[in-house]
Amino acid sequence: MAEKFPESTKNECLARMLTVRDALDVISGKWKILIIISIMSGNKRFREIERSIPKISSKVLAKELKDLEEHQLIKRRVYDESPVLVEYTATDYVFTLEKVIEELHNWGANHRKKILEK
Amino acid sequence: MAEKFPESTKNECLARMLTVRDALDVISGKWKILIIISIMSGNKRFREIERSIPKISSKVLAKELKDLEEHQLIKRRVYDESPVLVEYTATDYVFTLEKVIEELHNWGANHRKKILEK
DNA sequence: GCAACTGCTTACATTTAGGTAACTGCTTAC
DNA sequence: GTAAGCAGTTACCTAAATGTAAGCAGTTGC
Incomplete structure:
Protein backbone atom coordinates (compact mmCIF):
# COMPACT_ATOMS: atom_id res chain seq x y z
CA MET A 1 0.00 0.00 0.00
CA ALA A 2 1.35 3.39 -0.92
CA GLU A 3 1.73 5.92 1.80
CA LYS A 4 -0.87 8.59 2.26
CA PHE A 5 1.36 11.58 2.65
CA PRO A 6 4.20 10.67 0.29
CA GLU A 7 5.40 14.22 0.04
CA SER A 8 5.63 14.72 3.74
CA THR A 9 8.80 15.57 5.49
CA LYS A 10 9.50 14.52 9.02
CA ASN A 11 8.48 17.93 10.25
CA GLU A 12 5.20 17.85 8.45
CA CYS A 13 4.45 14.47 9.91
CA LEU A 14 5.30 15.74 13.36
CA ALA A 15 3.20 18.86 12.93
CA ARG A 16 0.25 16.77 11.86
CA MET A 17 0.66 14.62 14.94
CA LEU A 18 0.86 17.51 17.33
CA THR A 19 -2.21 19.15 15.90
CA VAL A 20 -4.23 15.96 16.14
CA ARG A 21 -2.98 15.51 19.66
CA ASP A 22 -4.30 18.96 20.56
CA ALA A 23 -7.72 17.76 19.53
CA LEU A 24 -7.43 14.45 21.32
CA ASP A 25 -6.35 16.13 24.53
CA VAL A 26 -9.71 17.83 24.69
CA ILE A 27 -12.12 15.20 23.45
CA SER A 28 -10.57 11.82 24.07
CA GLY A 29 -11.54 9.62 26.93
CA LYS A 30 -14.23 7.10 27.45
CA TRP A 31 -17.06 9.52 28.13
CA LYS A 32 -16.62 13.00 26.67
CA ILE A 33 -18.05 12.44 23.22
CA LEU A 34 -20.94 10.46 24.63
CA ILE A 35 -21.80 13.29 26.99
CA ILE A 36 -21.60 15.78 24.15
CA ILE A 37 -23.94 13.64 22.06
CA SER A 38 -26.33 13.37 24.96
CA ILE A 39 -26.45 17.12 25.46
CA MET A 40 -26.68 17.78 21.74
CA SER A 41 -29.63 15.40 21.71
CA GLY A 42 -31.44 17.64 24.13
CA ASN A 43 -30.68 16.21 27.52
CA LYS A 44 -30.17 19.08 29.92
CA ARG A 45 -30.45 17.97 33.50
CA PHE A 46 -27.75 16.14 35.40
CA ARG A 47 -29.83 13.07 36.14
CA GLU A 48 -31.25 13.09 32.66
CA ILE A 49 -27.80 13.01 31.11
CA GLU A 50 -26.71 10.39 33.60
CA ARG A 51 -29.61 8.12 32.71
CA SER A 52 -29.01 8.56 29.01
CA ILE A 53 -25.49 7.15 29.15
CA PRO A 54 -25.27 3.51 30.14
CA LYS A 55 -22.94 2.71 33.04
CA ILE A 56 -21.74 6.20 33.73
CA SER A 57 -21.50 7.17 37.40
CA SER A 58 -22.38 10.50 39.00
CA LYS A 59 -18.81 10.99 39.95
CA VAL A 60 -17.42 10.61 36.47
CA LEU A 61 -20.22 12.62 34.94
CA ALA A 62 -19.66 15.51 37.34
CA LYS A 63 -15.98 15.57 36.56
CA GLU A 64 -16.43 15.35 32.82
CA LEU A 65 -19.06 18.07 32.79
CA LYS A 66 -16.61 20.38 34.55
CA ASP A 67 -13.95 19.57 31.97
CA LEU A 68 -16.31 20.22 29.10
CA GLU A 69 -17.41 23.49 30.61
CA GLU A 70 -13.81 24.61 31.04
CA HIS A 71 -13.24 23.95 27.39
CA GLN A 72 -16.38 25.93 26.61
CA LEU A 73 -18.05 23.01 24.93
CA ILE A 74 -21.05 23.17 27.20
CA LYS A 75 -22.70 25.77 29.37
CA ARG A 76 -23.90 25.20 32.93
CA ARG A 77 -26.76 27.39 34.15
CA VAL A 78 -28.23 27.45 37.62
CA TYR A 79 -31.78 28.67 38.04
CA ASP A 80 -32.33 29.62 41.59
CA GLU A 81 -35.82 28.41 41.93
CA SER A 82 -36.61 26.06 44.64
CA PRO A 83 -35.50 23.41 44.35
CA VAL A 84 -32.42 24.60 42.54
CA LEU A 85 -32.50 23.67 38.88
CA VAL A 86 -29.34 23.11 36.87
CA GLU A 87 -29.20 22.96 33.10
CA TYR A 88 -26.39 21.94 30.82
CA THR A 89 -26.60 23.06 27.21
CA ALA A 90 -24.47 22.91 24.12
CA THR A 91 -22.45 26.02 23.25
CA ASP A 92 -21.93 27.31 19.75
CA ASN A 110 -18.78 0.87 8.98
CA HIS A 111 -16.44 -0.88 11.37
CA ARG A 112 -19.26 -2.69 13.09
CA LYS A 113 -20.48 -3.90 9.71
CA LYS A 114 -17.02 -5.15 8.93
CA ILE A 115 -16.74 -7.05 12.19
CA LEU A 116 -20.14 -8.69 11.77
CA GLU A 117 -19.44 -9.75 8.19
CA LYS A 118 -16.59 -11.99 9.18
CA MET B 1 -28.57 27.13 22.01
CA ALA B 2 -30.91 24.78 20.28
CA GLU B 3 -30.14 21.15 20.39
CA LYS B 4 -28.49 19.50 17.45
CA PHE B 5 -30.67 16.46 17.14
CA PRO B 6 -34.03 17.88 18.13
CA GLU B 7 -35.93 15.07 16.53
CA SER B 8 -34.04 12.37 18.29
CA THR B 9 -35.66 9.90 20.58
CA LYS B 10 -33.83 8.37 23.47
CA ASN B 11 -33.11 5.30 21.44
CA GLU B 12 -31.63 7.26 18.60
CA CYS B 13 -29.41 9.10 21.01
CA LEU B 14 -28.30 5.83 22.52
CA ALA B 15 -27.67 4.27 19.14
CA ARG B 16 -25.55 7.21 18.13
CA MET B 17 -23.51 6.88 21.29
CA LEU B 18 -22.94 3.18 20.90
CA THR B 19 -21.81 3.56 17.33
CA VAL B 20 -19.39 6.31 18.19
CA ARG B 21 -18.14 4.20 21.04
CA ASP B 22 -17.42 1.36 18.62
CA ALA B 23 -15.13 3.72 16.78
CA LEU B 24 -13.50 5.06 19.91
CA ASP B 25 -12.81 1.56 21.22
CA VAL B 26 -10.54 0.99 18.25
CA ILE B 27 -8.80 4.29 17.78
CA SER B 28 -8.81 6.09 21.08
CA GLY B 29 -5.81 6.29 23.33
CA LYS B 30 -2.84 8.52 23.52
CA TRP B 31 -0.85 6.91 20.73
CA LYS B 32 -2.91 5.07 18.11
CA ILE B 33 -3.72 7.94 15.79
CA LEU B 34 -0.20 9.24 16.02
CA ILE B 35 1.18 5.86 15.01
CA ILE B 36 -1.27 5.68 12.13
CA ILE B 37 -0.19 9.12 10.95
CA SER B 38 3.44 8.09 11.18
CA ILE B 39 2.90 4.98 9.10
CA MET B 40 0.71 6.83 6.61
CA SER B 41 3.53 9.32 6.28
CA GLY B 42 5.82 6.58 5.09
CA ASN B 43 7.57 5.38 8.19
CA LYS B 44 7.88 1.62 8.02
CA ARG B 45 10.50 0.30 10.40
CA PHE B 46 10.00 -0.09 14.13
CA ARG B 47 12.81 2.25 15.11
CA GLU B 48 11.86 4.69 12.43
CA ILE B 49 8.31 4.93 13.75
CA GLU B 50 9.60 5.12 17.30
CA ARG B 51 11.85 8.03 16.46
CA SER B 52 9.10 9.84 14.62
CA ILE B 53 6.83 10.00 17.66
CA PRO B 54 8.14 12.11 20.51
CA LYS B 55 8.29 10.39 23.89
CA ILE B 56 6.89 7.05 22.86
CA SER B 57 8.64 4.02 24.33
CA SER B 58 9.43 0.70 22.63
CA LYS B 59 7.10 -1.07 24.97
CA VAL B 60 4.09 1.06 24.22
CA LEU B 61 4.85 1.12 20.53
CA ALA B 62 5.11 -2.66 20.36
CA LYS B 63 1.80 -3.07 22.12
CA GLU B 64 -0.02 -0.50 20.03
CA LEU B 65 1.33 -1.94 16.78
CA LYS B 66 -0.09 -5.33 17.77
CA ASP B 67 -3.45 -3.76 18.50
CA LEU B 68 -3.50 -1.93 15.19
CA GLU B 69 -2.55 -5.08 13.34
CA GLU B 70 -5.34 -7.03 15.02
CA HIS B 71 -7.78 -4.43 13.84
CA GLN B 72 -6.31 -4.70 10.37
CA LEU B 73 -5.32 -1.09 10.28
CA ILE B 74 -1.70 -1.90 9.58
CA LYS B 75 0.20 -4.82 8.13
CA ARG B 76 3.34 -6.30 9.62
CA ARG B 77 5.71 -8.04 7.25
CA VAL B 78 8.85 -9.88 8.17
CA TYR B 79 11.52 -10.28 5.53
CA ASP B 80 13.79 -13.09 6.52
CA GLU B 81 16.93 -11.59 5.34
CA SER B 82 19.75 -11.29 7.70
CA PRO B 83 19.38 -9.35 9.80
CA VAL B 84 15.64 -9.83 9.96
CA LEU B 85 13.83 -6.85 8.55
CA VAL B 86 10.36 -5.90 9.71
CA GLU B 87 8.08 -3.51 7.90
CA TYR B 88 4.83 -1.97 9.00
CA THR B 89 2.59 -0.54 6.33
CA ALA B 90 -0.86 0.98 6.06
CA THR B 91 -3.65 -1.31 4.93
CA ASP B 92 -6.44 -0.25 2.61
CA ASN B 110 -8.90 25.54 15.02
CA HIS B 111 -8.84 24.85 18.72
CA ARG B 112 -5.23 25.83 19.04
CA LYS B 113 -6.00 29.09 17.30
CA LYS B 114 -8.83 29.71 19.71
CA ILE B 115 -6.66 29.10 22.75
CA LEU B 116 -3.92 31.40 21.49
CA GLU B 117 -6.31 34.20 20.67
CA LYS B 118 -7.29 34.63 24.26
C1' DG C 1 -43.74 11.06 58.01
C1' DC C 2 -41.50 8.27 54.73
C1' DA C 3 -39.92 7.26 50.17
C1' DA C 4 -38.05 9.17 46.21
C1' DC C 5 -36.07 12.70 43.39
C1' DT C 6 -32.46 16.51 42.65
C1' DG C 7 -27.33 17.66 41.88
C1' DC C 8 -23.95 16.55 43.25
C1' DT C 9 -19.43 15.13 46.79
C1' DT C 10 -16.51 12.06 49.42
C1' DA C 11 -13.81 8.02 50.67
C1' DC C 12 -11.97 4.01 49.24
C1' DA C 13 -10.59 0.30 45.98
C1' DT C 14 -9.40 -1.48 41.69
C1' DT C 15 -8.14 -1.34 36.93
C1' DT C 16 -5.62 0.30 33.20
C1' DA C 17 -2.28 2.92 30.89
C1' DG C 18 1.99 4.36 30.72
C1' DG C 19 6.98 5.18 32.16
C1' DT C 20 11.88 3.40 33.09
C1' DA C 21 15.40 0.73 32.37
C1' DA C 22 17.70 -3.19 31.46
C1' DC C 23 18.49 -6.95 28.42
C1' DT C 24 18.20 -10.34 24.39
C1' DG C 25 20.15 -12.32 19.98
C1' DC C 26 21.65 -11.03 15.82
C1' DT C 27 24.51 -8.01 12.48
C1' DT C 28 27.28 -4.58 10.65
C1' DA C 29 30.76 -0.97 10.87
C1' DC C 30 35.24 0.64 12.61
C1' DG D 1 36.75 -6.69 19.77
C1' DT D 2 33.76 -3.34 20.80
C1' DA D 3 30.30 -0.08 19.91
C1' DA D 4 26.02 0.65 17.81
C1' DG D 5 21.87 -0.51 15.33
C1' DC D 6 17.80 -3.66 14.77
C1' DA D 7 13.16 -5.39 16.75
C1' DG D 8 11.57 -6.07 20.25
C1' DT D 9 10.67 -8.35 25.55
C1' DT D 10 10.65 -8.34 30.51
C1' DA D 11 10.14 -6.84 35.19
C1' DC D 12 8.98 -3.39 38.10
C1' DC D 13 6.66 0.89 39.35
C1' DT D 14 3.72 5.07 39.28
C1' DA D 15 -0.06 7.80 38.07
C1' DA D 16 -4.41 8.48 36.14
C1' DA D 17 -8.90 6.83 35.15
C1' DT D 18 -12.70 4.58 36.60
C1' DG D 19 -15.79 1.86 39.67
C1' DT D 20 -18.49 1.28 44.15
C1' DA D 21 -20.98 2.84 47.62
C1' DA D 22 -22.68 5.90 50.62
C1' DG D 23 -24.23 10.38 52.02
C1' DC D 24 -26.14 15.30 52.04
C1' DA D 25 -29.38 19.09 51.92
C1' DG D 26 -33.30 20.31 50.02
C1' DT D 27 -38.19 19.25 47.77
C1' DT D 28 -42.09 16.89 46.23
C1' DG D 29 -45.68 13.46 46.34
C1' DC D 30 -48.62 10.20 48.94
Missing part, protein backbone atom coordinates in the same frame (compact mmCIF):
# COMPACT_ATOMS: atom_id res chain seq x y z
CA TYR A 93 -18.38 26.12 20.02
CA VAL A 94 -19.27 22.48 20.52
CA PHE A 95 -20.88 22.55 17.10
CA THR A 96 -17.45 22.90 15.54
CA LEU A 97 -17.07 19.28 16.63
CA GLU A 98 -20.02 18.19 14.56
CA LYS A 99 -18.00 16.87 11.67
CA VAL A 100 -15.60 15.03 13.92
CA ILE A 101 -18.51 13.31 15.59
CA GLU A 102 -20.17 12.60 12.29
CA GLU A 103 -17.05 10.98 10.90
CA LEU A 104 -16.55 8.95 14.04
CA HIS A 105 -20.13 7.83 13.74
CA ASN A 106 -19.72 6.87 10.10
CA TRP A 107 -16.57 4.99 10.78
CA GLY A 108 -18.03 3.22 13.79
CA ALA A 109 -21.00 2.07 11.76
CA TYR B 93 -8.71 -0.36 5.59
CA VAL B 94 -6.85 2.30 7.54
CA PHE B 95 -7.67 4.73 4.76
CA THR B 96 -11.30 4.60 5.77
CA LEU B 97 -10.07 6.58 8.77
CA GLU B 98 -8.76 9.36 6.59
CA LYS B 99 -11.71 11.65 7.11
CA VAL B 100 -11.78 11.09 10.83
CA ILE B 101 -8.14 12.05 11.03
CA GLU B 102 -8.66 15.00 8.75
CA GLU B 103 -11.49 16.33 10.87
CA LEU B 104 -9.52 15.82 14.04
CA HIS B 105 -6.68 17.70 12.44
CA ASN B 106 -8.94 20.56 11.37
CA TRP B 107 -10.50 20.80 14.76
CA GLY B 108 -7.15 20.63 16.55
CA ALA B 109 -5.82 23.47 14.42
Whole structure:
Protein backbone atom coordinates (compact mmCIF):
# COMPACT_ATOMS: atom_id res chain seq x y z
CA MET A 1 0.00 0.00 0.00
CA ALA A 2 1.35 3.39 -0.92
CA GLU A 3 1.73 5.92 1.80
CA LYS A 4 -0.87 8.59 2.26
CA PHE A 5 1.36 11.58 2.65
CA PRO A 6 4.20 10.67 0.29
CA GLU A 7 5.40 14.22 0.04
CA SER A 8 5.63 14.72 3.74
CA THR A 9 8.80 15.57 5.49
CA LYS A 10 9.50 14.52 9.02
CA ASN A 11 8.48 17.93 10.25
CA GLU A 12 5.20 17.85 8.45
CA CYS A 13 4.45 14.47 9.91
CA LEU A 14 5.30 15.74 13.36
CA ALA A 15 3.20 18.86 12.93
CA ARG A 16 0.25 16.77 11.86
CA MET A 17 0.66 14.62 14.94
CA LEU A 18 0.86 17.51 17.33
CA THR A 19 -2.21 19.15 15.90
CA VAL A 20 -4.23 15.96 16.14
CA ARG A 21 -2.98 15.51 19.66
CA ASP A 22 -4.30 18.96 20.56
CA ALA A 23 -7.72 17.76 19.53
CA LEU A 24 -7.43 14.45 21.32
CA ASP A 25 -6.35 16.13 24.53
CA VAL A 26 -9.71 17.83 24.69
CA ILE A 27 -12.12 15.20 23.45
CA SER A 28 -10.57 11.82 24.07
CA GLY A 29 -11.54 9.62 26.93
CA LYS A 30 -14.23 7.10 27.45
CA TRP A 31 -17.06 9.52 28.13
CA LYS A 32 -16.62 13.00 26.67
CA ILE A 33 -18.05 12.44 23.22
CA LEU A 34 -20.94 10.46 24.63
CA ILE A 35 -21.80 13.29 26.99
CA ILE A 36 -21.60 15.78 24.15
CA ILE A 37 -23.94 13.64 22.06
CA SER A 38 -26.33 13.37 24.96
CA ILE A 39 -26.45 17.12 25.46
CA MET A 40 -26.68 17.78 21.74
CA SER A 41 -29.63 15.40 21.71
CA GLY A 42 -31.44 17.64 24.13
CA ASN A 43 -30.68 16.21 27.52
CA LYS A 44 -30.17 19.08 29.92
CA ARG A 45 -30.45 17.97 33.50
CA PHE A 46 -27.75 16.14 35.40
CA ARG A 47 -29.83 13.07 36.14
CA GLU A 48 -31.25 13.09 32.66
CA ILE A 49 -27.80 13.01 31.11
CA GLU A 50 -26.71 10.39 33.60
CA ARG A 51 -29.61 8.12 32.71
CA SER A 52 -29.01 8.56 29.01
CA ILE A 53 -25.49 7.15 29.15
CA PRO A 54 -25.27 3.51 30.14
CA LYS A 55 -22.94 2.71 33.04
CA ILE A 56 -21.74 6.20 33.73
CA SER A 57 -21.50 7.17 37.40
CA SER A 58 -22.38 10.50 39.00
CA LYS A 59 -18.81 10.99 39.95
CA VAL A 60 -17.42 10.61 36.47
CA LEU A 61 -20.22 12.62 34.94
CA ALA A 62 -19.66 15.51 37.34
CA LYS A 63 -15.98 15.57 36.56
CA GLU A 64 -16.43 15.35 32.82
CA LEU A 65 -19.06 18.07 32.79
CA LYS A 66 -16.61 20.38 34.55
CA ASP A 67 -13.95 19.57 31.97
CA LEU A 68 -16.31 20.22 29.10
CA GLU A 69 -17.41 23.49 30.61
CA GLU A 70 -13.81 24.61 31.04
CA HIS A 71 -13.24 23.95 27.39
CA GLN A 72 -16.38 25.93 26.61
CA LEU A 73 -18.05 23.01 24.93
CA ILE A 74 -21.05 23.17 27.20
CA LYS A 75 -22.70 25.77 29.37
CA ARG A 76 -23.90 25.20 32.93
CA ARG A 77 -26.76 27.39 34.15
CA VAL A 78 -28.23 27.45 37.62
CA TYR A 79 -31.78 28.67 38.04
CA ASP A 80 -32.33 29.62 41.59
CA GLU A 81 -35.82 28.41 41.93
CA SER A 82 -36.61 26.06 44.64
CA PRO A 83 -35.50 23.41 44.35
CA VAL A 84 -32.42 24.60 42.54
CA LEU A 85 -32.50 23.67 38.88
CA VAL A 86 -29.34 23.11 36.87
CA GLU A 87 -29.20 22.96 33.10
CA TYR A 88 -26.39 21.94 30.82
CA THR A 89 -26.60 23.06 27.21
CA ALA A 90 -24.47 22.91 24.12
CA THR A 91 -22.45 26.02 23.25
CA ASP A 92 -21.93 27.31 19.75
CA TYR A 93 -18.38 26.12 20.02
CA VAL A 94 -19.27 22.48 20.52
CA PHE A 95 -20.88 22.55 17.10
CA THR A 96 -17.45 22.90 15.54
CA LEU A 97 -17.07 19.28 16.63
CA GLU A 98 -20.02 18.19 14.56
CA LYS A 99 -18.00 16.87 11.67
CA VAL A 100 -15.60 15.03 13.92
CA ILE A 101 -18.51 13.31 15.59
CA GLU A 102 -20.17 12.60 12.29
CA GLU A 103 -17.05 10.98 10.90
CA LEU A 104 -16.55 8.95 14.04
CA HIS A 105 -20.13 7.83 13.74
CA ASN A 106 -19.72 6.87 10.10
CA TRP A 107 -16.57 4.99 10.78
CA GLY A 108 -18.03 3.22 13.79
CA ALA A 109 -21.00 2.07 11.76
CA ASN A 110 -18.78 0.87 8.98
CA HIS A 111 -16.44 -0.88 11.37
CA ARG A 112 -19.26 -2.69 13.09
CA LYS A 113 -20.48 -3.90 9.71
CA LYS A 114 -17.02 -5.15 8.93
CA ILE A 115 -16.74 -7.05 12.19
CA LEU A 116 -20.14 -8.69 11.77
CA GLU A 117 -19.44 -9.75 8.19
CA LYS A 118 -16.59 -11.99 9.18
CA MET B 1 -28.57 27.13 22.01
CA ALA B 2 -30.91 24.78 20.28
CA GLU B 3 -30.14 21.15 20.39
CA LYS B 4 -28.49 19.50 17.45
CA PHE B 5 -30.67 16.46 17.14
CA PRO B 6 -34.03 17.88 18.13
CA GLU B 7 -35.93 15.07 16.53
CA SER B 8 -34.04 12.37 18.29
CA THR B 9 -35.66 9.90 20.58
CA LYS B 10 -33.83 8.37 23.47
CA ASN B 11 -33.11 5.30 21.44
CA GLU B 12 -31.63 7.26 18.60
CA CYS B 13 -29.41 9.10 21.01
CA LEU B 14 -28.30 5.83 22.52
CA ALA B 15 -27.67 4.27 19.14
CA ARG B 16 -25.55 7.21 18.13
CA MET B 17 -23.51 6.88 21.29
CA LEU B 18 -22.94 3.18 20.90
CA THR B 19 -21.81 3.56 17.33
CA VAL B 20 -19.39 6.31 18.19
CA ARG B 21 -18.14 4.20 21.04
CA ASP B 22 -17.42 1.36 18.62
CA ALA B 23 -15.13 3.72 16.78
CA LEU B 24 -13.50 5.06 19.91
CA ASP B 25 -12.81 1.56 21.22
CA VAL B 26 -10.54 0.99 18.25
CA ILE B 27 -8.80 4.29 17.78
CA SER B 28 -8.81 6.09 21.08
CA GLY B 29 -5.81 6.29 23.33
CA LYS B 30 -2.84 8.52 23.52
CA TRP B 31 -0.85 6.91 20.73
CA LYS B 32 -2.91 5.07 18.11
CA ILE B 33 -3.72 7.94 15.79
CA LEU B 34 -0.20 9.24 16.02
CA ILE B 35 1.18 5.86 15.01
CA ILE B 36 -1.27 5.68 12.13
CA ILE B 37 -0.19 9.12 10.95
CA SER B 38 3.44 8.09 11.18
CA ILE B 39 2.90 4.98 9.10
CA MET B 40 0.71 6.83 6.61
CA SER B 41 3.53 9.32 6.28
CA GLY B 42 5.82 6.58 5.09
CA ASN B 43 7.57 5.38 8.19
CA LYS B 44 7.88 1.62 8.02
CA ARG B 45 10.50 0.30 10.40
CA PHE B 46 10.00 -0.09 14.13
CA ARG B 47 12.81 2.25 15.11
CA GLU B 48 11.86 4.69 12.43
CA ILE B 49 8.31 4.93 13.75
CA GLU B 50 9.60 5.12 17.30
CA ARG B 51 11.85 8.03 16.46
CA SER B 52 9.10 9.84 14.62
CA ILE B 53 6.83 10.00 17.66
CA PRO B 54 8.14 12.11 20.51
CA LYS B 55 8.29 10.39 23.89
CA ILE B 56 6.89 7.05 22.86
CA SER B 57 8.64 4.02 24.33
CA SER B 58 9.43 0.70 22.63
CA LYS B 59 7.10 -1.07 24.97
CA VAL B 60 4.09 1.06 24.22
CA LEU B 61 4.85 1.12 20.53
CA ALA B 62 5.11 -2.66 20.36
CA LYS B 63 1.80 -3.07 22.12
CA GLU B 64 -0.02 -0.50 20.03
CA LEU B 65 1.33 -1.94 16.78
CA LYS B 66 -0.09 -5.33 17.77
CA ASP B 67 -3.45 -3.76 18.50
CA LEU B 68 -3.50 -1.93 15.19
CA GLU B 69 -2.55 -5.08 13.34
CA GLU B 70 -5.34 -7.03 15.02
CA HIS B 71 -7.78 -4.43 13.84
CA GLN B 72 -6.31 -4.70 10.37
CA LEU B 73 -5.32 -1.09 10.28
CA ILE B 74 -1.70 -1.90 9.58
CA LYS B 75 0.20 -4.82 8.13
CA ARG B 76 3.34 -6.30 9.62
CA ARG B 77 5.71 -8.04 7.25
CA VAL B 78 8.85 -9.88 8.17
CA TYR B 79 11.52 -10.28 5.53
CA ASP B 80 13.79 -13.09 6.52
CA GLU B 81 16.93 -11.59 5.34
CA SER B 82 19.75 -11.29 7.70
CA PRO B 83 19.38 -9.35 9.80
CA VAL B 84 15.64 -9.83 9.96
CA LEU B 85 13.83 -6.85 8.55
CA VAL B 86 10.36 -5.90 9.71
CA GLU B 87 8.08 -3.51 7.90
CA TYR B 88 4.83 -1.97 9.00
CA THR B 89 2.59 -0.54 6.33
CA ALA B 90 -0.86 0.98 6.06
CA THR B 91 -3.65 -1.31 4.93
CA ASP B 92 -6.44 -0.25 2.61
CA TYR B 93 -8.71 -0.36 5.59
CA VAL B 94 -6.85 2.30 7.54
CA PHE B 95 -7.67 4.73 4.76
CA THR B 96 -11.30 4.60 5.77
CA LEU B 97 -10.07 6.58 8.77
CA GLU B 98 -8.76 9.36 6.59
CA LYS B 99 -11.71 11.65 7.11
CA VAL B 100 -11.78 11.09 10.83
CA ILE B 101 -8.14 12.05 11.03
CA GLU B 102 -8.66 15.00 8.75
CA GLU B 103 -11.49 16.33 10.87
CA LEU B 104 -9.52 15.82 14.04
CA HIS B 105 -6.68 17.70 12.44
CA ASN B 106 -8.94 20.56 11.37
CA TRP B 107 -10.50 20.80 14.76
CA GLY B 108 -7.15 20.63 16.55
CA ALA B 109 -5.82 23.47 14.42
CA ASN B 110 -8.90 25.54 15.02
CA HIS B 111 -8.84 24.85 18.72
CA ARG B 112 -5.23 25.83 19.04
CA LYS B 113 -6.00 29.09 17.30
CA LYS B 114 -8.83 29.71 19.71
CA ILE B 115 -6.66 29.10 22.75
CA LEU B 116 -3.92 31.40 21.49
CA GLU B 117 -6.31 34.20 20.67
CA LYS B 118 -7.29 34.63 24.26
C1' DG C 1 -43.74 11.06 58.01
C1' DC C 2 -41.50 8.27 54.73
C1' DA C 3 -39.92 7.26 50.17
C1' DA C 4 -38.05 9.17 46.21
C1' DC C 5 -36.07 12.70 43.39
C1' DT C 6 -32.46 16.51 42.65
C1' DG C 7 -27.33 17.66 41.88
C1' DC C 8 -23.95 16.55 43.25
C1' DT C 9 -19.43 15.13 46.79
C1' DT C 10 -16.51 12.06 49.42
C1' DA C 11 -13.81 8.02 50.67
C1' DC C 12 -11.97 4.01 49.24
C1' DA C 13 -10.59 0.30 45.98
C1' DT C 14 -9.40 -1.48 41.69
C1' DT C 15 -8.14 -1.34 36.93
C1' DT C 16 -5.62 0.30 33.20
C1' DA C 17 -2.28 2.92 30.89
C1' DG C 18 1.99 4.36 30.72
C1' DG C 19 6.98 5.18 32.16
C1' DT C 20 11.88 3.40 33.09
C1' DA C 21 15.40 0.73 32.37
C1' DA C 22 17.70 -3.19 31.46
C1' DC C 23 18.49 -6.95 28.42
C1' DT C 24 18.20 -10.34 24.39
C1' DG C 25 20.15 -12.32 19.98
C1' DC C 26 21.65 -11.03 15.82
C1' DT C 27 24.51 -8.01 12.48
C1' DT C 28 27.28 -4.58 10.65
C1' DA C 29 30.76 -0.97 10.87
C1' DC C 30 35.24 0.64 12.61
C1' DG D 1 36.75 -6.69 19.77
C1' DT D 2 33.76 -3.34 20.80
C1' DA D 3 30.30 -0.08 19.91
C1' DA D 4 26.02 0.65 17.81
C1' DG D 5 21.87 -0.51 15.33
C1' DC D 6 17.80 -3.66 14.77
C1' DA D 7 13.16 -5.39 16.75
C1' DG D 8 11.57 -6.07 20.25
C1' DT D 9 10.67 -8.35 25.55
C1' DT D 10 10.65 -8.34 30.51
C1' DA D 11 10.14 -6.84 35.19
C1' DC D 12 8.98 -3.39 38.10
C1' DC D 13 6.66 0.89 39.35
C1' DT D 14 3.72 5.07 39.28
C1' DA D 15 -0.06 7.80 38.07
C1' DA D 16 -4.41 8.48 36.14
C1' DA D 17 -8.90 6.83 35.15
C1' DT D 18 -12.70 4.58 36.60
C1' DG D 19 -15.79 1.86 39.67
C1' DT D 20 -18.49 1.28 44.15
C1' DA D 21 -20.98 2.84 47.62
C1' DA D 22 -22.68 5.90 50.62
C1' DG D 23 -24.23 10.38 52.02
C1' DC D 24 -26.14 15.30 52.04
C1' DA D 25 -29.38 19.09 51.92
C1' DG D 26 -33.30 20.31 50.02
C1' DT D 27 -38.19 19.25 47.77
C1' DT D 28 -42.09 16.89 46.23
C1' DG D 29 -45.68 13.46 46.34
C1' DC D 30 -48.62 10.20 48.94
